[in-house]
Amino acid sequence: MDLHLRGKRVLITGASKGIGAAAAEAFAEEGCHLGLAARNVEQMNALAERLRSNHQIGVKVHGVDLRKPDDLARLAADAADIDILINNAGDIPGGSIDKVEEAAWRHAWDLKVFGFINLTRLVYAGMKARGGGVIINDIGAAGEKFDANYICGSAGNAALMAFTRSLGSKSLADNIRVVGINPGPVGTERHVTLMKTRAKHQLGDENRYRELQQGLPLGRPAHAREIGDLMAYLASDRSGYTSGVIFTVDGGISAGWSN
Template sequence: MDLQLTGRRALITGGSRGIGLGIARSLAAEGVNLVLIARDDTRLSHVASEICSEFNVDVRTHSADLYENHAADDIASKHADVDILVNNANTPSGGSLESVSDEQWMHNWSLKPFGYIRMMRAFVPILRARGGGVIANMIGAIGQLPSNKAIYSAASCSALTTITEGLAHDLSNMSIRVLGFNSWVVNTEKNVHAFRERAATSLGDAARWPELHSNLPFKRAAEPSEIGDLLTFCVSPRAAYLSGQVISLDGGYVASSLPTIAKGALAHE
């Protein structure tokens, strides 16, 4: 299937590793030119070189700290040829209502959701001037299964779900689609390192880390490439009527974890 993406330009925040890199590779495989945003300039250069060599697309990099208020406007001023904006930059943070200070809340929120908000505000005029485009927000399934153990992350993801859904109608008048994506456990480099450490402690062998996923659907976590492939189709012209949706790629974990009548006291014998 030709996704009709060849020659488009996508900008990906947090694009040098993890889910962002998986998205970058999937888009590049379809001929999409890239702008990768992250804080580590050395890492960015290495990833850009690899993608250019493998997929023969143009890859620009931009080192930026999206915690900073001015970063989004600075990025937009230098990359006005973007057709697809992927908001992905995130630093997961746990902590309960009682343990997270005001300063921590404000610092965390300055990246997610406010980093996403600032990027959308900066790039909507660009997309409108180019005749339309797509905004894809990587949100997170924790917003659907909130817990006081990670109350900040749950609240920020819930806020981004509302923003994504709320923008869709008005932005459709500018030929801009807006989508959200919820993942659960993903085999990013950082997560696999953590799984290996946990397996070494709890199972006595770091190599047994996949066994820690036995409670997940299909007894495994998602791969960054699977998220990238789904997003690539959704932002393509082949899905041109898809907007205002927050799509879950969690193997059915959230749906099967939510309480229902069928699982409760009123369940039929």
């Protein structure tokens, strides 16, 4: 299926690894020109070089800390001509309410919650002035299947779900679509690290972490590329009547799936 994305300009935050890097691959294969934004410039440069070589596209690397207002403003200015924004950066810690201190909570939300909101505010205005665009928020299934041991993430993700639905409910009046994706477990480097820590605690051996995944649908987490491919589809005109909704990709977990 031709997604009609060739030549579109896409900005992806949190693009150095995981879902962000997978999204970059998906959009590159569709012939999009990319802006990659994160703090790890070295990783992004390696990814950019490979994508340029493999797909003959333009790729620009933005070394930014999205917690910093000046960096956000600079990123929005440098990417003022984008057609598609993928809000993906985030690193919210686990823990119950007595384990996550205020400073850690605010630090996490400055990136995942306010980072999404503030960059969207800046980019939305430019898209509106140019006649339209697409904003996709990579949120997380903990925002709908609440977890007291991931309370900071559940609360932050729920806020971003409300933000996405609220903005997307009226954004087509500006020819802008705003859509969210709620991945469940995804086999990223961060997921493997978390599973190894849990395996060491529960099983006494971090290398047994795959045993903890056996109860997941299909016995595995989602592949990052499965999320990236959905982003590409939702960003395309093949999904042109889609706005103000959240797509959950968790193998049925939040719908009550059980092994």
